[in-house]
Amino acid sequence: MAAAVAPERPGRAPESAATVILAGGHEGAAAAGAVSAGRPLAEAVRRALAASPDPVCVVPMTLGRDPGLIADCARALRWLGRDEGRGRLALAPPFATVDHLTAWLRTAALKAVREAPGTSAVLVTAPAAGPFEDADLFRVARLVRQYGHHRWVEVAFDGGDPDLAEGVERCRRLGAGHVALIRAAFAAPAELPAGVLDTGPLLSQAALAQVVRARVQEALHRLSHGQDGITEGLDAEHGHGYAHTHGPGGDHGHPHGEGEGQGHEHGHRHRHRPEHPHAPEHPHGQGHTHGHSHH
Numbered sequence: 001m002a003a004a005v006a007p008e009r010p011g012r013a014p015e016s017a018a019t020v021i022l023a024g025g026h027e028g029a030a031a032a033g034a035v036s037a038g039r040p041l042a043e044a045v046r047r048a049l050a051a052s053p054d055p056v057c058v059v060p061m062t063l064g065r066d067p068g069l070i071a072d073c074a075r076a077l078r079w080l081g082r083d084e085g086r087g088r089l090a091l092a093p094p095f096a097t098v099d100h101l102t103a104w105l106r107t108a109a110l111k112a113v114r115e116a117p118g119t120s121a122v123l124v125t126a127p128a129a130g131p132f133e134d135a136d137l138f139r140v141a142r143l144v145r146q147y148g149h150h151r152w153v154e155v156a157f158d159g160g161d162p163d164l165a166e167g168v169e170r171c172r173r174l175g176a177g178h179v180a181l182i183r184a185a186f187a188a189p190a191e192l193p194a195g196v197l198d199t200g201p202l203l204s205q206a207a208l209a210q211v212v213r214a215r216v217q218e219a220l221h222r223l224s225h226g227q228d229g230i231t232e233g234l235d236a237e238h239g240h241g242y243a244h245t246h247g248p249g250g251d252h253g254h255p256h257g258e259g260e261g262q263g264h265e266h267g268h269r270h271r272h273r274p275e276h277p278h279a280p281e282h283p284h285g286q287g288h289t290h291g292h293s294h295h
Contacts, residue, residue, distance in 0.1 A: 018055045018090075019048040020216050025069035026129040028187025029061035029095075032208055037072035042080060049084050057090045057219050059212055060233075063184060063202075064098035065126070065133045067236045074233030081230065091229035092219035094236075095211055098136060102143045104202055105182055109148050112180035112199050119197065121152035121176030123167045126185040128160025137184055152176055158189045168193045 023041050024034030035044050041058070048056045058077060060070045070091075077089045096104075109122045124141045128134060138155050145153035152174050156167025164181075171179045180197040181189070192198055203211070219229060 018057045018216060018220055019052055021045060021048060021056065021058050022061050023058055023069065023073050024061045025066045026127055027063050027066055028127055028185045031187040032061060034061045037069055041073065042076050045080055049088065055088050055090055055220065055223060057092055057216050059092040059215050060094045062094045063096045063101045065136045070094055070233050070236035074230045077230050089228055090219040090223040091233045092215040095215060098140060101184060102140050105140065105144045105184060106148055108182040108199050108202060109144060109150060112197060116178055116180060116197050118178045119180045121154065121171035121179045122150050123154050123156055123171060123179055123181045124184050125156050125158060125164060125181055125189055127187065128157040134160065140184065164189060165193050168196055
């Protein structure tokens with residue numbers, strides 16, 4: 001989609017234009033008009049470059065649980081930038097981080113209580129992905145419960161384990177009289193179990209547009225200073241995955257700057273986890289509460 005991007009605050013920069021392309025992955029961003037990373041994204045960028053001399057900005061539409069999407073977008077843009085896209089491509093910061101997602105889910109949980117005062121359990125749901133992405137959702141749900149007012153906050157996956165029916169059944173076995181479903185995704189579940197309150201989309205269309213606009217503005221501001229975001233995006237998956245150790249003589253030797261030839265190897269442990277900033281944004285019209293976990 002094309003977007004005229006206004007300055008974030010008066011006097012910061014003149015209004016500029018860019019072609020904005022949304023890229024989506026397992027969190028169902030196709031529902032928000034995103035194209036899939038890979039060939040569809042590359043083709044969309046090529047068409048945009050050919051259609052206009054304006055910069056092309058790609059926004060990874062992740063809610064914080066798809067670092068692979070960011071890296072995939074970066075790889076596509078790096079390859080395209082070697083030819084016709086040189087100096088005209090920008091990779092925006094991701095749509096959201098896990099901290100944003102946690103805050104938005106807490107807002108949705110509070111909304112469920114207001115709309116159905118008897119709600120005693122919240123079921124957080126998203127399309128199934130990989131083991132680490134799915135594990136992240138359990139962590140998010142724990143934070144929603146920690147800083148919320150629900151006795152039970154459970155997780156279920158659309159097309160995964162546990163599935164939605166199993167998630168609802170668990171809530172009821174725990175003693176919940178009413179269950180509200182909140183979406184940690186852009187897309188609605190394929191099927192909704194009977195007797196469950198669906199709180200609807202996590203963010204309104206206006207809020208989605210506002211966040212995208214902010215990400216594009218930041219990307220174009222950086223691009224005006226020669227920073228396209230692609231190099232940073234290539235490293236998005238670092239820290240996400242299995243923890244592993246490197247003993248003496250392992251694959252990774254890290255020299256320390258104590259003089260020429262004086263480096264040494266040491267055993268160390270990497271926990272592969274994504275890094276997330278700690279200042280969630282709250283689009284206008286989206287109420288919010290505080291109490292974020294710092295990690």
